[in-house]
Amino acid sequence: MHTPVTIIGAGLGGLTLARVLHVHGIPSEVYETEASPTSRLQGGMLDIHDYNGQLAIEAAGLMDEFRGIILEGRQALRVLDFDGSVLFERGDDGTGGRPEAQRGDLRRMLLDSLPEGTVRWGHKVVGARTLGDGRHEVTFADGGTVVTGLLVGADGAWSRVRPLLTDAVPEYSGTSIIETYLYEADTRHTAVAKTVGGGSMFGAGTTAGQSINAHRESGDTLHAYVELTKPLDWFDDIDFADAEAAKARIAAEFDGWTPELTALITESDGAPIHRPAFALPSGCRWERVPGVTLLGDAAHLALANGEGANLAMLDGAELGKALAARPDDVEAALAEYELAMFVRSETPVQEDFLIESIFGDEVPERLLAMFENAQRKS
Numbered sequence: 380m381h382t383p384v385t386i387i388g389a390g391l392g393g394l395t396l397a398r399v400l401h402v403h404g405i406p407s408e409v410y411e412t413e414a415s416p417t418s419r420l421q422g423g424m425l426d427i428h429d430y431n432g433q434l435a436i437e438a439a440g441l442m443d444e445f446r447g448i449i450l451e452g453r454q455a456l457r458v459l460d461f462d463g464s465v466l467f468e469r470g471d472d473g474t475g476g477r478p479e480a481q482r483g484d485l486r487r488m489l490l491d492s493l494p495e496g497t498v499r500w501g502h503k504v505v506g507a508r509t510l511g512d513g514r515h516e517v518t519f520a521d522g523g524t525v526v527t528g529l530l531v532g533a534d535g536a537w538s539r540v541r542p543l544l545t546d547a548v549p550e551y552s553g554t555s556i557i558e559t560y561l562y563e564a565d566t567r568h569t570a571v572a573k574t575v576g577g578g579s580m581f582g583a584g585t586t587a588g589q590s591i592n593a594h595r596e597s598g599d600t601l602h603a604y605v606e607l608t609k610p611l612d613w614f615d616d617i618d619f620a621d622a623e624a625a626k627a628r629i630a631a632e633f634d635g636w637t638p639e640l641t642a643l644i645t646e647s648d649g650a651p652i653h654r655p656a657f658a659l660p661s662g663c664r665w666e667r668v669p670g671v672t673l674l675g676d677a678a679h680l681a682l683a684n685g686e687g688a689n690l691a692m693l694d695g696a697e698l699g700k701a702l703a704a705r706p707d708d709v710e711a712a713l714a715e716y717e718l719a720m721f722v723r724s725e726t727p728v729q730e731d732f733l734i735e736s737i738f739g740d741e742v743p744e745r746l747l748a749m750f751e752n753a754q755r756k757s
């Protein structure tokens with residue numbers, strides 16, 4: 380095998396791959412566009428599932444470290460109707476299969492588990508080309524290059540490695556997420572803090588593709604994800620730099636909803652953040668190209684369904700294991716990994732299993748209908 384394995388992107392997928400390779404004594408180098416591990420806030424809380432993300436953490440030999448970063452109590456769940464009536468409520472007794480951790484803590488856990496210098500910060504990839512014989516040349520924004528015999532694109536939605544394998548490009552799904560943060564919620568936003576409760580809260584109306592959801596993150600920060608189905612040019616007309624006007628415009632779409640829920644928009648500390656949801660065509664596959672593959676969002680960017688980070692980590696772990704198992708036949712290892720990855724990313728988690736894993740076995744009819752509706756949409 381050509382080593383070090385060259386990985387583009389130090390997100391959860393790329394770092395899990397680097398870690399699993401390290402566990403098996405295989406060196407790698409990870410090129411990351413961000414200038415340092417602390418140059419950007421890493422986003423919200425992630426539930427790490429016992430059927431995918433946790434399997435990756437086990438393969439990485441980091442279960443003890445993972446237990447140390449789980450946010451206790453955050454598997455508590457509330458589901459509210461648009462008028463504030465409670466459709467479902469459950470506490471967190473610590474036995475659920477979807478413990479929550481901050482994305483930044485997960486990334487730090489993986490970074491700390493790698494040999495010093497594995498990640499080359501401040502290396503933005505601008506292109507990659509095939510040289511033949513399974514070798515590729517990667518070009519960085521500063522004009523530097525690296526030639527590698529084994530290249531892995533773990534560089535997310537807008538991967539610069541993907542064009543080596545497929546012409547597929549992400550398309551706008553028609554739905555956007557608007558993120559807001561409410562800080563010191565228990566003292567500064569007491570009513571809405573109660574509405575969200577100790578963990579996650581889903582607020583659903585009667586229109587598919589429109590919801591107000593929130594997590595209680597570390598500290599007492601509320602982090603809301605407001606889902607709106609609108610064309611991109613509708614959002615272009617909103618000046619997100621004008622926080623008050625942007626909040627008012629988004630909240631106006633939730634006319635008739637209880638202020639307990641819309642307060643997650645109107646009481647936002649700072650301007651709402653617009654995140655259009657892009658996705659690759661489902662079933663995106665490619666023919667084997669020697670010496671290069673993809674993982675995570677680079678391979679199968681999908682609508683936010685709570686699985687993306689979990690799948691990226693599992694891809695990283697499975698690819699690392701496949702390479703470790705077949706060091707003398709890298710092409711066979713890549714083919715085996717890709718086939719399983721294509722099937723995994725195309726196969727939605729069974730609806731019954733998902734409902735039970737989230738809600739247990741006592742789910743109100745109204746909630747089931749809403750959930751099925753949302754699943755159909757994604």
Ligand SMILES: Cc1cc2nc3c(=O)[nH]c(=O)nc-3n(C[C@H](O)[C@H](O)[C@H](O)COP(=O)(O)OP(=O)(O)OC[C@H]3O[C@@H](n4cnc5c(N)ncnc54)[C@H](O)[C@@H]3O)c2cc1C
Pocket residue numbers: 387388389390391392393410411412413424425426502503504505533534535536537538539556604654674675676677683684685686687688689690691
């Ligand atoms: C609002 C929102 C909420 C979500 N919630 C959840 C959730 O609750 N649970 C869940 O499982 N998933 C969730 N997801 C999906 C999840 O974030 C992604 O699926 C996951 O981050 C994919 O991991 P990755 O390692 O493949 O890519 P990324 O996390 O995107 O990492 C890619 C890395 O590559 C780097 N990079 C990018 N371009 C270059 C370049 N040109 N050169 C060098 N480096 C580069 C980036 O800086 C980054 O560090 C959510 C997504 C969004 C948008």
